Amino acid sequence: MERAKGSAIWNFFTLPQPTHSTATCNTCAAMVPRGGTKTSSYNTTNLIKHLQRFHPNEHAQFVELNQQKGGGLKQLTLKEMKERGEKFPPNSVQATKITERILNFIVMDGQPLSVVGDKGFRLLVNHLEPRFDMVSRKYLSETALRELHGKVCKHILKEIKDVKSISFTTDIWSSDVSPVSLLSLTAHWLDETFVPHSAMLNATNFRGSHTSEAIAASRKEMFDKWQIPLSKIHVILRDNASNMRKAMDNLGARSVGCVAHTMQLVVNEGLLSQRAVSDVVACARQIVGHFKHSPLAYSRLQDIQLEMNMQPKRLQQDVKTRWNSTYYMVERLTEQKRALSAYSVDHELPSIPTANQWALLEKIKTCLEPFEEFTRKVSTATSSTADVIPSITVLKRLFSTETEADAGIKTMKKTLLAAVDKRFSTVEDEPLYALSTLLDPRYKDRFFTSADSAKRAKDALAKELEEDLRTTTADGASKALEPPGKAPRVEGAAAAQSRSSSTFMKEFDKIRGEREEDPGAASSSSTAVQLHGYFTEGTIPATDDPYKYWGVNRQRFPGLATSAFKYLCAPCTSVESERLFSTVSTILDEKRNRLTAERAEMLAFLNKNLPVMLKPDLEKLEISASSSQTQNLSSK
Structure with a gap:
């Protein structure tokens, strides 16, 4: 008598011989058939059923052992095995869900539609679900993609239907690999909370x-398609091109230029103003171009970096249309000064900076650092037009102060200050910027360069509140306001942390503490009560969230909250449109240069908007991934 190896069932049965057609139960000595007449048809189904029917305790032990040994896999019945071999009908719930997930994978991860024909992908899906019959590329592109696009469109229409004020960004992009130009439109708004x-x-x-x-006509078609009347348009962010500016005027919509594009012009003027600076x-x-075009040179530089116990880093080439890329180039170059000096001893370089030029590069980096921080600040997804006036004020203050470290770059620094004054001379008179700054509880009236400009902005805000109040009163919903009580503190995640050590943020904090509002005499009008209460309170920390502030204080300052709802939804750059075109450029690349503009738009549309619809599923996925990572670390 011997025991077979493999399944956990053989802990409870014994075979007279390996090929014997019956097995002996170790509990009751019964001879149980193994099924079939040939060894190839033997199975363990009868043995398991015998335990289940006559020996419940032993069967429970078997289930536990089987789970430990086989990862929880259960023995399939003949019916289940048959079902496993049949393909899902194309219109079944299971097949539809898998097809939907495959399409989600394609659009969210920027995969080509042809991936459904790739051998590796088909093998993966077949391994995960053998019953799924892979869909064709034609079905995905002509049917499934359009259906998903329509579904997401309905979701966005529902989201913006009752929003009273929406801001937009727009730009034009031309493909390098296909004769296609795209006109973009992105929307930005705040919900009720x-x-x-x-x-x-x-x-x-x-x-x-x-x-x-042509731009105005195309833009009008877009607004009509999304059922957005001109009355809902708060502002459109565009580039500074004359055709785009005139198009918005023809459309009858308020528009402002992209702050980042304007700052590009400012820094370019500064870099070209001083011969020594432009030369270095x-x-x-x-130097950077030398290493970019020579793998051998870069390999030698990498060896030197390792010998000096430096982390190997590539040099960065600047792009003339992105001034901050020049800053990053200079920053990386000065960081690798020792390695480059050692390289120049044994190898030729097209140009070798002198000691004075190295010192000048350091000063250029320091001089451009506030502009780099400004650009990062206004280009974040959460930035708004409220960030413009405070950031410009900080730059003016920093560059109007002369120090001993300015030697060698005084002309550049003066030119930068003059360019900022010139190109942003009217920024405090633009209601869009002035009112949004007042309505941001981090800034209020602290960053206006003159008392007159601050007063004009407050008068404009008071006028807007009065108009909103008259509209509300006409609807019969106005209520008398009591003087607001003390504001609850709204802290951001980083509020308890130490403040940034950058000169840019230090100047921010310095200005915030210089000017406090004179309370004055409180008026009995509801508008004056709100303004008095809001401006006599201190500003919240710069690291706090202004949106959370208004979510908490909307009942205390209902009129101001209504204005904040409108003004704080506007971004200050057209960066979102540029990020969109970065996505499009990965979709419409050299391998997919025959993709139609319509198909490219649908793929980009879903890539940007589908994650919002799938947010609950993505959050669960992140929690699961975080939990798995924690378990892996603890096991190590």
Whole structure:
């Protein structure tokens, strides 16, 4: 008598011989058939049923052992085995769900539609679910993609239907690999709880000449498609091109230029203003270009970095249309000064900076650092038009102060200050910027450069509140206001942490503490009560969330909250449109240069908006991934 190996069932049965057609029960000595007449058809189904029917305790032990040994896999019945071998009908719930997930994978991860025909992908899906019959690329592109696009469109229409004020960004992009130009439109708004939202609405094929009339007509079609009347448009962020500016005027919509684009012009003027500065920047470009075009040179530099116990880093080449790329180039170059000096001893470089030039590069980096921080600040997804006036004020203060460290870059610094004054001379008179700054509880009236500009902004805000109050009164919903009580503290996640040590943020804090509002005499009008209460309270920390502040204080300052709802939804740059085109450029690449503009727009639309619809599922996935990572670390 011997025991077979493999299944846990053989802990409870014994075989007279390996090929014997019956097995002996160790509990009751019964001879139980193994099924079939040939050894190839033997199975353990009868043995398991015998335990289940006559020996419940032993059967429970078997189940436990089987789970430990086989990872919880159960013995399949013949019916289950048969069902496992049959394919899902194309319209079944199971097949539809898998197809939907495959399409989600394609659009969210930027995969080509042809991935469904790739051998590796088909093997993976077949391993996970053998009953699923892979869909064709044609079905995905012509049917499933359109259905999903329509579903997401309905979701966004529902989201923006009752929103009273929406801001937009727009831009034009032309493909390098395909004769396609796209005109974009992204929307930004706040919901009833002051949570910011954004969505891509269009990236429409824009054929013909890019005239202001054509742009305005195309833009109107987009607004009509999304059922957005002009009365809902708060502002449109655009680039500074004359055709785009005129198009918005023709449309009858308020628009402002992208602050980041304007700052590009400011820094370019500064870099070109001083011969020594432009020369050393040109020298830096030559050095970086040398390593970019020579793998051997870069390999030698990497060896030197390792010998000096430095982390190997590649040099960064700047792009003329992105001033901050020049800053990053200079920063990386000065960081690798020792390695580059050692390299130049044994190998040739197209240009070698002198000691004075190295010192000048350090000063250029320090001089441009506030502009780099400004650009990062206004380009975040949570930035708004409220960030513009405070950031410009900080820059003016920093560059109007002369120090001993300015030697060698005084002309550059003066030119930068003059360019900021010139290109942002009217920023405090623009209601969009002035009112949004007042309505941001981090800034209020602290960052206006003159008392007159602050007063004009407050008068404009009071006028807007009075108009809103008259509208509310006409609807019969106005209530008398009591003087507001003390504001509850709304702290951001980083409020308890130490403040940033950058000169940019230090100047921010310094200005915030210089000017406090004179309480003055409180008026009995509801508008004056709100303004008096709001401005006599201190500003909240710069690290706090202004949206959370208004979510908490909307009942205390209802009129101000209504204005904040409108003004704080506007971004200050067209960066969102540029990020959209970065996505499009990965979709419409050299391998997919025959993709139609319509198909490219749908893929980009879903890539940007589908994650919002799937947010609950993605959050669960992140929690699961975090939990798995914690378990892996603890096991190590």
